Amino acid sequence: MLDQLLNQIRQCRVCEPELPLGANPVIQASESAKLMIIGQAPGTRVHKTSIPWNDPSGDRLRQWLELGKDAFYDPDNIAIMPMGLCYPGKAKSGDLPPRKECAPLWHQPVLNCLPNIGMTLLIGQYAQSYYLSDKPKTLTETVKQWEKWAPQYLPLPHPSPRNTLWLRKNPWFEEEVIPFIRRYVHQHLAIDPNTLDNHNSPNRA
Known part of the structure; x- marks a missing residue:
């Protein structure tokens, strides 16, 4: 059932007339996944490669999780479903917001097929506004x-290099929140120890 749904999602063309690079929905999921990552929308590099978080933001996110790429891209452990599944285009500063059609159309059907998700990372304001009804105004x-x-939902800042200053101003995030997430990852995901990224501390550059 999930495979059929994923094929349907990857063939979705609902927003294509509005997308400058055309439709290319990017999603990763398996019925056995225990961690869900909901971010904003693919960037141009992710659009071209169809690989989620295939950019510097993804490098930092994997450092936060203390995972190498093999473990991160194993759908049996981690599901990845952004708020907007396709690259939305450029804005005056950064990319446009995620398309509003995607989440109401696809999120709940996918979640219905993922009974083992024990933690969902909500990365950025769009995911947090959609899933947290009583959240404060600021990120x-x-x-x-x-x-x-926690542990059902974990609101996170975006791991973009643009947020390096935020991380420096808020050291409590990497001191308190990241260890909590790592404990869940290491305890609940079936991960080969050799795929753990134990050599890289969170990126403070």
């Missing part, structure tokens, strides 16, 4: 209150 305050929703 910083939302992330500070992470224990309110």
Whole structure:
């Protein structure tokens, strides 16, 4: 059932007239996945390769999870479903927001097929606004209150290099939130120890 749904999603062309590079929905999932990652929308590099988080933001995210690429891209452990499944195009600053059609159309059908998800990472304001009905107005305050929703939902800042200053100003995030997520990853995901990224500490550059 999930395979059929994923094929249907990857063939979706609902927003194609509005997409500058055309439709290419990017999603990763398996019925056995225990961790869900919901971010914003693919960038141009992800659009071209069809590989989620295949960019510097993904490098930092994998450092946060303390996972190498083999473990991160194993759908039996990790499901990846952004708010917008296709690259939305450029804005004056950064990319446009995720298309609003995707989440209402596809998220719940996918989640219905994933009974083992024990933690969902909500990366950025769009995912947090959609899934957290009682969240504060600012991302910083939302992330500070992470224990309110944990372990079901973990609100995170975007791991983009653009947020390096935010990470420096909020050291509590990598001191408190990241270890909590890593414990879940290491305890609940069936991961070969050789695929753990134990050599890289969180990127503070």
